Amino acid sequence: MALAKVYVNYKKSILNPEAEAVHKALKRLGYSDVEDVKLGKYFELTVADGKTKAELDAEINEICDKLLANYNMENYHYEIVETEAAQ
Amino acid sequence: MALAKVYVNYKKSILNPEAEAVHKALKRLGYSDVEDVKLGKYFELTVADGKTKAELDAEINEICDKLLANYNMENYHYEIVETEAAQ
Numbered sequence: 001m002a003l004a005k006v007y008v009n010y011k012k013s014i015l016n017p018e019a020e021a022v023h024k025a026l027k028r029l030g031y032s033d034v035e036d037v038k039l040g041k042y043f044e045l046t047v048a049d050g051k052t053k054a055e056l057d058a059e060i061n062e063i064c065d066k067l068l069a070n071y072n073m074e075n076y077h078y079e080i081v082e083t084e085a086a087q
Numbered sequence: 088m089a090l091a092k093v094y095v096n097y098k099k100s101i102l103n104p105e106a107e108a109v110h111k112a113l114k115r116l117g118y119s120d121v122e123d124v125k126l127g128k129y130f131e132l133t134v135a136d137g138k139t140k141a142e143l144d145a146e147i148n149e150i151c152d153k154l155l156a157n158y159n160m161e162n163y164h165y166e167i168v169e170t171e172a173a174q
Contacts, residue, residue, distance in 0.1 A: 001122070007129055022130070025154055031146065033135040035088070042094055042129035043109070048120040059118065067112055 002047045004060045006078040008069045009040035043068055046083075056080060089134045091147045093165040095156045096127035130155055133170075143167060 010016045019039035026034045045063070047056060060078055069076040097103045106126035113121045132150070134143060147165055156163040 009129070009131075022154065026132075026150065029153065031150060033137065033146075034132050034150075035135055036131075036133035038131040040129045040131075042096070042127045044096075044123075044125040044127075045121050046123035048122055050120065059120075063113065063118060063121075066116065067109065 001049055001083045002051075002056055003081045003083050004043075004045040004047060004056075004078055005081065006043040006045065006060070006064060006068055006076060007040060008043070008064075008074050008076045009038060011073060011075055014073045040074075041068075053080075088136055088170045089138075089143055090168045090170050091130075091132040091134060091143075091165055092168065093130040093132065093147070093151060093155055093163060094127060095130070095151075095161050095163045096125060097160060098162055101160045127161075128155075140167075 010019075016039060019037045022039060023034065023037040026037065045060070047059070051059065057080065060080065064076045064078065065071065097106075103126060106124045109126060110121070110124040113124065132147070134146070138146065144167065147167065151163045151165065152158065
């Protein structure tokens, strides 16, 4: 089996009020050395065996484009890790 | 500067309807080989220099406990990466 770890973050030009709120809360709590906070989504997709690395790569890319990330506002990157039953 | 990458995920016993919805959507789109979907949050905290590794570690742990994760429902793990101006 393969595990795809997908990270989806807002583009730099997009305001992220939730990350802002966390940053302000940290300042209020006294963590003034935290200079920046980014907040995104983290997906873990477990994919069945039977695909080559290239096919898997293409599939994850397609899934990100179609469903997981909004390409107008978000960037994504991912890594694919083989788990126990590696092919 | 240091970059703390924090991953916050729901515990296994907690239902995550958003991850369920993504999983169902993937099935509908024909990606039937995706067997499981997990969805969590991904934080990147940029922290100023001036702390030892142990102090930084303690600070990030504290921040996760106090603010980023809800220990009743969520697990977290993190990694700390030194960026350009490494001490």
